[in-house]
Amino acid sequence: MRQPEAPLEEMPTGTRNSVPSWLRNPALVAGIIAIILIVVGQLVSPGFGSYGQVVSMLRVASFLGFIAIGQTIVILTGGDGIDLSVGKVATFAAIIASKMMAGSDEGLLLAIAVPLAVGAAIGLVNGLGVLYLRIPPFVMTLGMMGVVQGLILAYTQGKAGGRSAPALTALVNDRWLFQLPGVLFLWLIATILITLMLRHTSLGWNIYAVGANRTAARLSGVPVKRTILLAYSASGLFAALGGIMLLGYTETVFLNLADDYTLRSVAAVVIGGTLVSGGIGGYVGSAVGAILLTVLTSFLTTINMPESGRIVINGLVLITLLAVYGRQRRLRS
Numbered sequence: 001m002r003q004p005e006a007p008l009e010e011m012p013t014g015t016r017n018s019v020p021s022w023l024r025n026p027a028l029v030a031g032i033i034a035i036i037l038i039v040v041g042q043l044v045s046p047g048f049g050s051y052g053q054v055v056s057m058l059r060v061a062s063f064l065g066f067i068a069i070g071q072t073i074v075i076l077t078g079g080d081g082i083d084l085s086v087g088k089v090a091t092f093a094a095i096i097a098s099k100m101m102a103g104s105d106e107g108l109l110l111a112i113a114v115p116l117a118v119g120a121a122i123g124l125v126n127g128l129g130v131l132y133l134r135i136p137p138f139v140m141t142l143g144m145m146g147v148v149q150g151l152i153l154a155y156t157q158g159k160a161g162g163r164s165a166p167a168l169t170a171l172v173n174d175r176w177l178f179q180l181p182g183v184l185f186l187w188l189i190a191t192i193l194i195t196l197m198l199r200h201t202s203l204g205w206n207i208y209a210v211g212a213n214r215t216a217a218r219l220s221g222v223p224v225k226r227t228i229l230l231a232y233s234a235s236g237l238f239a240a241l242g243g244i245m246l247l248g249y250t251e252t253v254f255l256n257l258a259d260d261y262t263l264r265s266v267a268a269v270v271i272g273g274t275l276v277s278g279g280i281g282g283y284v285g286s287a288v289g290a291i292l293l294t295v296l297t298s299f300l301t302t303i304n305m306p307e308s309g310r311i312v313i314n315g316l317v318l319i320t321l322l323a324v325y326g327r328q329r330r331l332r333s
Helices: 014-019 028-043 050-076 087-103 108-132 135-156 166-173 182-200 201-211 214-219 224-250 262-273 283-302 307-332
Strands: none
Touching: 028 283, 050 087, 050 182, 050 201, 050 224, 050 262, 050 283, 087 108, 087 135, 087 224, 087 262, 108 135, 108 166, 108 224, 166 182, 166 224, 182 201, 182 224, 182 283, 201 214, 201 224, 214 224, 262 283, 262 307, 283 307
């Protein structure tokens, strides 16, 4: 006869007491691992840990960081929430912006506002499909990824054109205070504002409530549908913002500019400690996760790891973390 399972409270108690508190902070652990990789990289290849190189890695991490903002919010809302269209949305936004800018600062604000609006609209459609058509988020956003790819081909006729505005390029690439590029200050401001929104506003509390238990949130008067729609719209908006910043870095676009950022944005969120089941987590951890993934990629490049190996390692990292947090989800349930 099968032995009954131990009560939930008896399973993790000993483990929790034996593990230092700092090891239970995913964002802190990710930050420590990133620092270790930088130190090891410096030993392997002198200059890897230099101030200029670290700043360059942070600049690259910021593009993923912007995209991970929306991904974090969507995952926090629970219901198996995820947005697999962010990479294509970022690419589409960059293509629209590059064509409107055409290498000139004239009409720069409009050239930024339009792709941001397009990204938010795509996110809104994702939210409507999830809510009213009851399509699972994975399927809905995966389908939207294909739709956006079709829109890109229709818009460009298969050939991307245009060029970043000089002001946008200066924001991303020029060194400002403390030799830091302006995009890092923009990312810092966004991190602070998003963290304050999640922790100290009714919208943020609604996001956590919806992610923790949608039925309880609805019975408590939380506007569940509106919150989910705003979450997916925000995901599209910040994906577009990440694409625009990426355009400032590359100065030109191509048809798969940000495709790699889809799964990496999910990995950044998971590394940062946000539960895939929703309701627990925050953006600071996702930002640290974005930094860790960028440092890891740079480290693997430094040791001459082929691209195939880098892809495999990034995939293994994501699978491992999802397995760990899947266990946490079962314990939470």
